Amino acid sequence: MDEVEVVVAHSERATLRVGDVFLKIDADQERLDVEVAAMALAPVPTPEVLWRKPPALAIAAVPGTALGCLGEPSTASAQAWAAAGAAIRTLHDAPLPPWPARGRNLDELTAELDRECEWLMTNGALPADLVTRNRQVAEAALRPWTPRFTHGDLQITHMFVDDDDEISGVIDWSEAGPGDALFDLAVLTLGHEERLGEVLVGYGTDVDLDVIRAWWSLRSLLAIRWLVEHGFDPFAPGCEVDVLKARM
Template sequence: MDEVSVVVAHSERATLHVGDVFLKVDADRTRLEREIENMNLAPVSTPRILWHRSPVLAITAAPGTALGRVGEPSIASSAAWAAAGAAVRQLHDAPAPVWAGRAGRDLDELAGDLDDECERLVADGVLPAELVTRNRGIAEAALRPWTPVFTHGDLHIAHVFVDGDELTGILDWSEAGQGDAMYDLASLTVVHQERLEEVLAGYGAGADLDAIRGWWSLRTLMVVRWLIGHGYDPFTPGGAVDVLKAQV
């Protein structure tokens, strides 16, 4: 019998891996339908859609293994990381959807939310004030004008699959749409910052290193309390809090 493994599960959505199939359950019907549209538009390797009956989307499993995992050294080759970078470039160069994705939020709104989140992190005693303040300063580099491109919006290493040196598929397109290219590059490398050079070797010219580092801090500050509220531990070795400490 095929085993059922939980890829991710929280109050908004869950993804199960059963044999050669991923089953994605999403409480937001519109978001699930948008994910299907994004997969059809993406010019890179995505899983094949088997069927869709809201709130469930069934897709084929990507061959190979995830590019890496939080808190563990990535065993993927340099060529595999470069292949991921090349795929991200291909996505960014493609015509973007008409809708904004997670990486396309209004900068003023985002800055306000970030300041509120930083205040809560300190007031609730989640993180030391100095650590939050210094990362807030670094995050400012991400809050600059950008040219909208087709972004994935949630390019976690667990969503990128490789087999040997080849990229075999990118999963989870629910947050895709117009956005800042540097957000994707930062998301891909945030827990494996030592691999950024390899990613950029595949991506090519045009990367803004200050903005990438800014997004490392910004997206991590924004996710710490969310992780705690959804049963994850941001203090796990190599996780969110270690990212913030490494930044300063």
């Protein structure tokens, strides 16, 4: 048997890799339900589902390499980033999936953002002026949007490209559903702001850049406490805290 690699593990879920097979174990079966359904519907390359036996899901590895990694410069070409934008546009233009939006509504999102900002300042996790400035920037994302078929967690490590700079696979669909198209674009380019223009070349439509910047701030503010409590480091170079500092 090949070596077992722990890809990610925390109290909510774990992902293991053995050779070309990924085994996902999730305490929330609804997330796995959504993942399987979204991969079947999405009009972009997705992993093959090998088998499912709750609480586990086995999927095949996709070919190619990840577009990059948060906190590290991406070596992918401009053509690869444009291909990512084109793939996202294809997804956003697809019919909405037949399940409701996952996560928070606008009022809940606003309330959670305010709670996290208060926690960050009360506990001295970040300087008050940094939190206040990014809370102001984040306000632009707190508006109604037209729902699109969104991935919902389109981190740079979730999109793979082949040697021809084409998208070879998009992974981790557990947060997929009707959502804000600009959120997907923001998550993909979080920490890689210099690549946004290349993504938009492929995406092929005008977008509100202020809203994308707002999502960079909002996502980072919401993530910091969770990341710290689950053993991740948002203070690492190029990660969430640096994203917030860039807004200053």
